[in-house]
Amino acid sequence: MKRSHGDGGIDTRGENIHRLRYRHDGRRFTKTFRGTLTAARKELRRLIRSGDIGEHIAPDKVTLGEWVDRWFVLLNRQQVDGDARRRGLVSNRTIEKYEQLLHGHVVPALGGRPLQSIQASEIDDLYVALEKKLAPRTVAHLHSILGACLKAAVRKGLIGNSPVARAEAPQPGESNHGTVLDKDQMRTLLEGFRGSSLFPIVAMLALTGARRNEVLALQWNDLDVANKTLRIERAVEQSKRFDLAIKEPKTKRGKRTIAIDDDLIAMLCAEREKLLRICAGVPDGAPVDLSLIRLPAGALMFPTPGESFSFTALRTPGSVTKAFLRKAASLGFPGLRLHDLRGSHETLLLDNGTPIHVVAERCGHDPAVMLRSYAKRTRKADDSAAAIVGQLSKGLLG
Numbered sequence: 443m444k445r446s447h448g449d450g451g452i453d454t455r456g457e458n459i460h461r462l463r464y465r466h467d468g469r470r471f472t473k474t475f476r477g478t479l480t481a482a483r484k485e486l487r488r489l490i491r492s493g494d495i496g497e498h499i500a501p502d503k504v505t506l507g508e509w510v511d512r513w514f515v516l517l518n519r520q521q522v523d524g525d526a527r528r529r530g531l532v533s534n535r536t537i538e539k540y541e542q543l544l545h546g547h548v549v550p551a552l553g554g555r556p557l558q559s560i561q562a563s564e565i566d567d568l569y570v571a572l573e574k575k576l577a578p579r580t581v582a583h584l585h586s587i588l589g590a591c592l593k594a595a596v597r598k599g600l601i602g603n604s605p606v607a608r609a610e611a612p613q614p615g616e617s618n619h620g621t622v623l624d625k626d627q628m629r630t631l632l633e634g635f636r637g638s639s640l641f642p643i644v645a646m647l648a649l650t651g652a653r654r655n656e657v658l659a660l661q662w663n664d665l666d667v668a669n670k671t672l673r674i675e676r677a678v679e680q681s682k683r684f685d686l687a688i689k690e691p692k693t694k695r696g697k698r699t700i701a702i703d704d705d706l707i708a709m710l711c712a713e714r715e716k717l718l719r720i721c722a723g724v725p726d727g728a729p730v731d732l733s734l735i736r737l738p739a740g741a742l743m744f745p746t747p748g749e750s751f752s753f754t755a756l757r758t759p760g761s762v763t764k765a766f767l768r769k770a771a772s773l774g775f776p777g778l779r780l781h782d783l784r785g786s787h788e789t790l791l792l793d794n795g796t797p798i799h800v801v802a803e804r805c806g807h808d809p810a811v812m813l814r815s816y817a818k819r820t821r822k823a824d825d826s827a828a829a830i831v832g833q834l835s836k837g838l839l840g
Contacts, residue, residue, distance in 0.1 A: 466493035507553025534681040562608035578615035623786040634773035651787035651805040
């Protein structure tokens with residue numbers, strides 16, 4: 443199909459394959475387009491108009507796979523200066539998860555396609571295929587990651603617009619909120635861990651609602667015994683690139699100071715006394731004035747135990763989780779996740795009338811997100827709600 447001189451043209455090269463020809467600034471450009479002839483005409487008009495309004499992007503043969511690799515180079519480079527969190531960039535561990543999803547599911551299917559030629563319908567077809575083997579939330583998460591990747595390509599001038607924005611967004615479905623323990627179950631669990639090396643960590647998770655990696659990054663200077671508060675302002679991150687490292691919390695809300703009870707303070711003081719005795723080189727029970735002992739700067743509350751002990755050696759988060767799962771299962775809590783202690787803490791507070799904004803601030807949440815994802819019902823709370831409704835309806839329905 444030929445058009446008027448200078449307006450461009452379309453050559454059909456096969457079924458739903460067209461070559462677009464047009465001029466801009468005295469140069470001739472061609473672009474292969476996959477789709478109907480009507481869609482090809484629309485794309486040609488867009489290309490010509492982009493030149494008229496100064497938004498023309500020259501055709502480029504870079505493939506999606508090549509751009510994905512370049513995008514990860516850019517993300518990793520932005521992490522080097524150590525200021526990534528403050529500038530709203532993703533963490534090293536998050537980048538690794540992005541790589542696993544894109545290289546594992548997108549690049550094998552579309553990686554060889556020219557970036558500028560990918561259509562929204564191709565991405566729709568990819569999602570349909572992935573939904574047959576991946577969880578809905580995983581496909582929805584992949585959609586967000588691919589969208590961020592191609593949005594960056596738009597910013598770099600490689601494509602005019604992102605086909606992901608025109609694709610049908612997958613529905614994430616209902617998330618698995620895990621198990622919620624009531625007060626009696628929580629007490630049974632904690633009693634079962636008493637005497638275990640994991641007991642202080644499990645108690646901290648259950649009684650503060652903090653995240654696992656936040657607890658593992660706690661230092662002794664975060665504890666204020668006089669004011670009965672605990673400061674949370676960092677977390678452990680494990681990645682292939684840097685192994686174990688300290689990072690700032692996921693969001694600004696993650697930096698917080700929370701109130702803790704006397705029993706938890708007593709437990710932490712007992713743990714600190716153990717470390718002070720190690721620092722002084724004296725065994726348990728031996729008389730010593732521990733007020734004269736000082737722990738090293740940056741000493742962790744829960745450093746890695748072992749022969750080559752160090753007060754600042756970070757525990758591997760995965761090993762803590764595995765040990766917890768084994769012990770919890772032996773106590774009659776199979777399938778209970780370590781993260782379920784956080785959800786249980788939040789739910790117990792909400793069930794007992796603590797205002798949601800207070801619970802959200804304590805746990806470093808956005809209140810709306812916490813309600814949607816973490817405020818789970820316990821049977822006891824539901825029975826309580828039914829009793830209240832029963833009092834309201836008494837004598838009205840007979």
